[in-house]
Amino acid sequence: MGTLVSAKGIAEGVENSNYLVDATGGRFILTLYEKRVDEADLPFFLALLDHLAESGNPVPRALRDTHGRQIQRVAGRPACLIEFLPGVWPTQPTPVQARAAGGALGRMHVALQSFEGERPNSLGPAGWHALANRCGAQLDAIAPGLRTRVTGELAWLDAHWPSALPRSVVHADLFPDNVLMLGERVTGLIDFYFSCTELRAWDLAVMHAAWCFSGDGRQFDTALGDALIAGYDAEHPLLPEERAAFPALARGACLRFLLTRAWDWLNTPADALVTRKDPLAFLRRLDHYAAL
Ligand SMILES: Nc1ncnc2c1ncn2[C@@H]1O[C@H](COP(=O)(O)OP(=O)(O)O)[C@@H](O)[C@H]1O
Numbered sequence: 518m519g520t521l522v523s524a525k526g527i528a529e530g531v532e533n534s535n536y537l538v539d540a541t542g543g544r545f546i547l548t549l550y551e552k553r554v555d556e557a558d559l560p561f562f563l564a565l566l567d568h569l570a571e572s573g574n575p576v577p578r579a580l581r582d583t584h585g586r587q588i589q590r591v592a593g594r595p596a597c598l599i600e601f602l603p604g605v606w607p608t609q610p611t612p613v614q615a616r617a618a619g620g621a622l623g624r625m626h627v628a629l630q631s632f633e634g635e636r637p638n639s640l641g642p643a644g645w646h647a648l649a650n651r652c653g654a655q656l657d658a659i660a661p662g663l664r665t666r667v668t669g670e671l672a673w674l675d676a677h678w679p680s681a682l683p684r685s686v687v688h689a690d691l692f693p694d695n696v697l698m699l700g701e702r703v704t705g706l707i708d709f710y711f712s713c714t715e716l717r718a719w720d721l722a723v724m725h726a727a728w729c730f731s732g733d734g735r736q737f738d739t740a741l742g743d744a745l746i747a748g749y750d751a752e753h754p755l756l757p758e759e760r761a762a763f764p765a766l767a768r769g770a771c772l773r774f775l776l777t778r779a780w781d782w783l784n785t786p787a788d789a790l791v792t793r794k795d796p797l798a799f800l801r802r803l804d805h806y807a808a809l
């Protein structure tokens with residue numbers, strides 16, 4: 518790494534504190550893990566990054582110190598120094614970029630077939646019930662009738678969740694802001710701190726819900742959706758049963774982000790430094806999939 522030249526905070530992101538670090542030996546990202554990341558999960562996440570990078574995926578590794586340790590302690594928090602990857606995230610993805618991103622997910626899923634780590638998904642179906650209960654009647658303060666709508670959706674998902682589909686470790690949060698690109702090439706997949714063992718096709722459903730709508734969720738872009746799925750399918754063919762279950766998986770994805778955003782909306786002070794994300798943007802996406 519050499520010696521430090523400069524370090525500056527990166528304002529993007531809502532989970533951890535990140536710094537862009539320039540040293541005489543190169544450029545790095547210093548991540549300080551804040552309270553949402555359980556320190557006990559870090560060995561799983563770091564082993565996953567190593568496995569994916571070794572398999573040729575554009576995933577950044579955490580550096581090791583001279584004792585071989587990846588996890589350090591900085592300012593009282595667990596911290597890692599992570600490889601810097603070039604690129605910027607696509608704020609308005611094109612179909613060609615969506616196809617490339619779908620392909621990157623497919624290749625990652627191929628590499629994950631030989632990854633042996635496991636981590637339960639705390640934001641799977643059981644977690645949605647728990648989170649909905651914790652939000653409780655306050656959901657109606659976000660939008661009148663939201664609590665009843667969420668309760669109905671949970672019941673529908675309980676009855677239709679395709680739990681027999683193949684499982685794998687998944688990224689679980691591959692929004693455009695977690696994919697770095699240079700032009701039409703994917704140069705980085707980052708922010709694996711929700712990754713967990715889940716229905717494999719759920720990863721693509723999360724991406725579909727995140728990539729293929731206008732930011733407010735009012736408009737679905739068919740060309741983006743088709744390109745994303747075609748890109749994935751070319752690298753990791755979807756099974757017929759995964760295709761059939763896609764609307765249910767996407768409804769589950771929308772409910773997951775609706776609920777975490779609702780919780781943050783209700784519990785983040787309006788003057789906090791993080792931007793609260795709109796839960797209703799995922800209710801509108803949910804309406805789209807429910808109408809299929
Ligand atoms: N390995 C990396 N290489 C280059 N930039 C990165 C890397 N990791 C994070 N970043 C930058 O930091 C920002 C926030 O990182 P992210 O992991 O998404 O934070 P959070 O977990 O808080 O959401 C990203 O949008 C990106 O600009």
Ligand SMILES: N[C@@H](CCOP(=O)(O)O)C(=O)O
Nearest residue numbers: 530531532690692774778794
């Ligand atoms: N993608 C989630 C929020 C997770 O935040 P990230 O900055 O860690 O990607 C959402 O949009 O609700």
